Amino acid sequence: MIPAAFEYYRPQDMAGVFAILQEHGDDARVMAGGHSLIPMMKLRMADVPHLIDLQDVGGMSDVTIVSHEVRIGAMVTQADIIDNTELTAVVPILREAALQIADPQVRYMGTVGGNIANGDPGNDMPGLMQCMDATFTLVGPNGERGVQARDFYEAAYITAREDDEILTAVTIPLHSGGYAYEKQKRKIGDYATAAAAVQITKDNGSCASAAIAMTNLSDTPVYSEAAGVALVGGTLDDTSLKASVAAMLNDIDPTEDNRGPIAFKKHVAGVILRRAIERAWSRT
Amino acid sequence: MKDEVTREERIDNLKGMGCSRKRVEDARFTQGKGNYVDDIKLDGMLFGDFVRSPYAHARIKSIDTAAALKVPGVLAVLTAADLEPLGLHWMPTLAGDKQMVLADGKVLFQGQEVAYVVAEDRYAAADGIEAVEVDYEELTVLVNPFESLQSDIILREDLVAEDGSIPAGAHGPRKHHNHIFTWDAGDKLPTEEVIANAEVVAEESMYYHRTHPCPLETCGCVASMDKVNGKLTLWGTFQAPHAIRTVVSLISGIEEHNIRVVSPDIGGGFGNKVGAYPGYVCSVVASIVTGKPVKWIEDRMDNLMTTAFARDYHMTGKISATKDGKITGLKCHVTADHGGFDACADPTKFPAGFMNICTGSYDIPTAYLEVDGVYTNKAPGGVSYRCSFRVTEAVYFIERMIEVLAIELNMDSAELRRINFIKKEQFPYTAALGWEYDSGDYHTAWDKALKTVDYDGLRAEQTKRVEDFKAGKTRTLMGIGLSFFTEIVGAGPVKNCDILGLGMFDSCEIRIHPTGSAIARLGTISQGQGHATTFAQILASEIGLPADSITVEEGDTDTAPYGLGTYGSRSTPVAGAATAMAGRKIRAKAQMIAAYLLEVHDNDVEFDVDRFIVKGAPEKFKTMKEIAFAAYNQAIPGIEPGLEAVSYYDPPNMTYPFGAYVCVMDIDVDTGVTEIRRFYALDDCGTRINPMIIEGQVHGGLTEALAVALGQEIAYDDMGNCKTGTLMDFFLPTAWEVPNYETDFTVTPSPHHPIGAKGVGESPHVGGVPCFSNAVQDAFRPFGNRHTNMPHDHWRIWKMANELGLHD
Missing domain, CATH: 3.30.365.10 (Aldehyde oxidase/xanthine dehydrogenase, molybdopterin binding domain)
Structure with missing residues (x-):
């Protein structure tokens, strides 16, 4: 559990980050909280000759709330999310999800940006961001662009982010209605056996809109548009819940691991989604 | 005054x-x-670490250390060829077998020590390990002991004679080249006769899965050879420092007065730190060679994958009774998977430990136990993880057999236990498999436990829950786990307990x-x-x-x-x-x-x-x-x-602590998630020296029991790859997963111990594992569950429910 030798950089601004990235190309990587990258380096599964720590780069630790959206800097930690009462008041699902990530020690270091940008299918924030239709801000040497969370993930650890880009912030539109983040895991600190993020709105007693995303059930987070559509217009009776679950199961592609075989994961995914929908609906 | x-x-x-x-x-x-071993820092101290085999079974064609020796800071790379002239490329195990210190021509398990890199610091050692080139030829892997006993593949060529015959081992004749020993206790024919003629017989096979003690501090040592005065000092994570001194003297030839072994603060052992590991031998050799102190400290993966495992017992039992539930006989066969070397830590005369305590707390007139030890391509070990030698396996076996018999008799298992307990007036009681139980008062403890938890009320609630479940009103089942255990601890009388010839005074x-x-x-x-x-x-x-x-x-x-x-x-x-x-x-x-x-x-x-x-x-x-x-x-x-x-x-007898445990568990049939609503533990450890420390021990032992019953395992795939080498997959419970425990006690002093104390550190683990497991199994009993193997993690519980047709 000892990494290969590497150079450690702690630039003070984004220009400094890009200078190092340009000089070393693929041999350089940026690090936010380090709780995914450092273990991989210690296992010598990630070879990073030039490690760029983003801690001293300013401007990425703010949470800004305006009338229709919130903007969260990439270096905001999970603990910051949990402690931020103003943020919880407008986007309560963030806190509900953050409390289910890893353990308190990891949450003091682990960041929103790192969780999102790493592209690990086990991470909780990517599915959550897809559910909320967030936009990721990517800054590169040639400027800034936005990518929808729902378009960002291509395969495990492969995302729309270019190697010379930094994910600096996420922007989340404010939602009305009910929400839930439901996660089954083996123990504290574990990745999800299955997790579901649900945002739902009600109009005249029936479902007006629903957004559903699943975590750790494919090599990417899965935004299941069909699962949401299956609920719209209904009163969330057993038939529509079953239709939503069936649609979701059609979109996921879990693999067997120590958490269990595929049949189990699909079953649990269905149960978890159903519970998430019911809890979200009860909060509308 | x-x-x-x-x-x-x-x-x-x-x-x-x-x-x-x-x-x-x-x-x-x-x-x-x-002050733990890794806190020890000496002037000029070097660091050693291992090149480990990625394969579970392979021949080593060559080892090239040239590139490693060029890594800055690397001073030496030891291989079996370097140790052979010293006679240290193999070492004796505590079980009468021998074990490779460094791979001698082949490897027998994933993670086996192949070469030892000595460097100025840990970082250089790690880089040196990367640079050692080992050419392996993969061999067919045997991870199943039953297949191993049938296979033509010879795991241990060193234990087969040139003419192909199989010489006897340390514990008698061997039936097959991958067989280690057969050990038995009790009366075979009378037991078979009693079972054959019994009114009721229950039969069951169960696998007590492989797991690991996983102490928070991993194993390690610092060896320092003072070439001026000829004195070797060895600091290490040793649960038996004197025995280690004697072993080091015997294998190194250094006179015992010139060896000082020190166990500083130790961060948990649970049996993992009883045996001798290649790291100790290599560090001593490296210190002798370099003249400098050498430190070796395992990382977590090394510890989980290569140092002593626990359990891995395939057990088959038959228990017979009258139709009123009076037990008449018990038969048990064990196929014990010992991995690549037999490195079990047991008293010499007991290659299956005290498995012959498997008649438990019950007055069983006739019994027979037979254990076959088998080599496979898994890590060696077989230590007593928070239990006296194999007592956890024995108690799990009998407490499951009681439950299975209760099903066969259509009887409440609490009552079945009660009518079969050894009675207070029967002590000292000589069990059918030979042990003399010094003292006990099981009925008093059992009645107190059942009364405290309102057992009848719990059963009524459970009956109602089953009705509600069948009516579609709930998807949560309720399990009531019972266990009554008798430990056998305090090894032990020198007349029958020794390790490597050292009496266990x-x-x-x-x-x-x-x-x-x-x-x-x-x-x-x-x-x-x-x-x-x-x-x-x-x-x-x-x-x-x-x-x-x-x-x-x-x-x-x-x-x-x-x-x-x-x-x-x-x-x-x-x-x-x-x-x-x-x-x-x-x-x-x-x-x-x-x-x-x-x-x-x-x-x-x-x-x-x-x-x-x-x-x-x-x-x-x-x-x-x-x-x-x-x-x-x-x-x-x-x-x-x-x-x-x-x-x-020199104790005249072992001591026999006992206890009565009850677990109430709610189980989500759809997700396999368990919630422990209540856990009541009554322990009788004789005279109580410090009640607070006893409670702490009970809490710790129960937590490790929860771990083992509900998910903790060392699992291998068919290629012998260890699938549980990190704490992500190896279940180590945190405060989050642990319920509140209620502790209680009775006091039945040991009649032969000077202060009447019996020992308590392991009781909660021994009694806890079957209690948690029984709770899971009991929840599904109304739907036809008879026995399902641990660990009861989410997916396996889901599988139980699924196979019983409880899902849509």
């Missing part, structure tokens, strides 16, 4: 036995001031200082059990000096008396007895001194709490503090100066 101090106050001041004295160790542990040496304080040294070593606290309490009560004035020291073989160490709950039964006996020697001499000082005959004084008083005249007394000073400043005719004693205690 002032008159206003009452006798009760004098007792309280001692903080002796029965007092929940706070642990004296915790001041340093809670402040980060402990233990020892205590006491020196009373002139001012009335003392130091006691023991042959055991605490790994978190709180010996420095509890042994001082034993002495306080025995010699009348305050526990706070008594230092307890263990772990340094240059100063401590010889002992066999700490495992199998043996410290209190054996070293605790030695402590009491040494204390009584002190008291006997103190009595003579007191009589002299009081100018009466020896028999005219008697001990009273913290002093000797003249019989019938308690106002005439000498305190132990006064007596201690007199021992050093007065010339007393016929009595040597000083006040010291030593005792080597």
Whole structure:
């Protein structure tokens, strides 16, 4: 559990980050909280000759709330999310999800940006961001662009982010209605056996809109548009819940691991989604 | 002593036995001031670490160390070829087998030690490991012991004669080249006859999965050879420092007086730190070669994947009874998977440990046990993870067989236990498999437990829950787990217990200082059990000096008396007895001194709490503090100066702690998630020395029991790859996963132990595992579950429900 030798950089601004990235190309990587990258380096599964720590780069630790959206800097930690009462008041699902990530020690270091940008299918924030239709801000040497969370993930650890880009912030539109983040895991600190993020709105007693995303059930987070559509217009009776679950199961592609075989994961995914929908609906 | 101090106050001041004295160790542990092996830093110290095999079974065609030796900071790379001239490329195991120190031509399990890189620091060692090139030729892997026993593939060519015959092993004839031993106990034919003619027979096969003790501190050592005075010092995570000293002497040829073994603070052992590991041997050799101290510390993956595992027992049982439920016979066969080398840590004559305690707490007139040990391509070990030698397996077996028999009889299993318990008046009780149980009062404990939890009320609630479930009103089932266990601890009497020929006595040496304080040294070593606290309490009560004035020291073989160490709950039964006996020697001499000082005959004084008083005249007394000073400043005719004693205690019998546990669990049928609503643990460990420490031990043992029952395992794929090498996949419960425990007790003192204590550290693990497992299985009993193997993690519970047709 000892990494290969590497150079450690702690630039003070984004220009400094890009200078190092340009000089070393693929041999350089940026690090936010380090709780995914450092273990991989210690296992010598990630070879990073030039490690760029983003801690001293300013401007990425703010949470800004305006009338229709919130903007969260990439270096905001999970603990910051949990402690931020103003943020919880407008986007309560963030806190509900953050409390289910890893353990308190990891949450003091682990960041929103790192969780999102790493592209690990086990991470909780990517599915959550897809559910909320967030936009990721990517800054590169040639400027800034936005990518929808729902378009960002291509395969495990492969995302729309270019190697010379930094994910600096996420922007989340404010939602009305009910929400839930439901996660089954083996123990504290574990990745999800299955997790579901649900945002739902009600109009005249029936479902007006629903957004559903699943975590750790494919090599990417899965935004299941069909699962949401299956609920719209209904009163969330057993038939529509079953239709939503069936649609979701059609979109996921879990693999067997120590958490269990595929049949189990699909079953649990269905149960978890159903519970998430019911809890979200009860909060509308 | 002032008159206003009452006798009760004098007792309280001692903080002796029965007092929940706070642990004296915790001041340093809670402040980060402990001194663990990895805290040891010596001038010029080097670091060693292993190149490990990625394959579970492979021939080694070549090892090229040239590139590694060019890595900056790397000083040497040892291979089997380097150790062979010293005769150290193999080492003896505690089980009478031998084990490769470094791969000698082949590897037998994933993670096996192949080469040892010595470097100036850890980082250079890690880089050096990357640069060693090993050319492997993969061989067919055997991970299933039943297949191994049928296979033509020879795992251990060193154990097959040139003519192809199979020489006997350390424990008798071997049936196959991958077979290690057959060991049996009891009467085979009479047992088979009883079962064949019984009114009711229940039969079941069960697998007690492989797991690992996983102490928080991994294994490690620092070896330092002083070439000037010829003395080797070895600090390490040793649960038995004296035995390690003897082993090191035997295999290295260094005379024992020139070896000093020190166990500093140890961060948990649970059996993992009993055996000898290649890291110790290589570090010693590296220190001899380089003349510098060499440190070796495992990382977590090394520890989980290569150091001693526990369990891995495939057990088949038959239990017979009358139709009224009176048990008449028990038969058990075990296929024991020992991995690539037989490195079990058991007393020599017991290659399956005390598995022959598997008749449990029940009066079973006829029984037979047979165990076959088998080699496979898995890591060696087979230690007693928080239990006395294989007792966890034995108790799990019988407590599951009882449940299966209850199903066969359509009877409540609490009642089935009650009518079969050994009765109070039957003790001392000789079991069908040979052990003599020293004492017990099972019915009292069982009745107290069932009453406390309102057992009948729980069953009524469960019946209602099943109705609701069937009516579609709930998807949560309720399980009531019962277990009643009898441990066999305190190994043990020298007449039948030894390790490598070393009798399993233990020892205590006491020196009373002139001012009335003392130091006691023991042959055991605490790994978190709180010996420095509890042994001082034993002495306080025995010699009348305050526990706070008594230092307890263990772990340094240059100063401590010889002992066999700490495992199998043996410290209190054996070293605790030695402590009491040494204390009584002190008291006997103190009595003579007191009589002299009081100018009466020896028999005219008697001990009273913290002093000797003249019989019938308690106002005439000498305190132990006064007596201690007199021992050093007065010339007393016929009595040597000083006040010291030593005792080597050979226990006349084992001790037999017991307990009654109940677990109430709610199980989500759809997700397999369990929630422990209640856990009640009644322990009878005989005389209770420190109730607070007992409770702490019970909490710890139950937590490890929960782990094993609900998910903790060492699992391999078909290629022999370990699938559970990190704490992501190896379940180590945190405070989050642990329920509240209710502890309770009865007290049935051991009749042969000087203070009646029996040991408690492992009881909760032994009794806890079947209790958690029984709770899961009980929840599904109304739907047809008979037996399902552990671990009961989410997906396996889901699978139970699925196979019973409880999902849509």
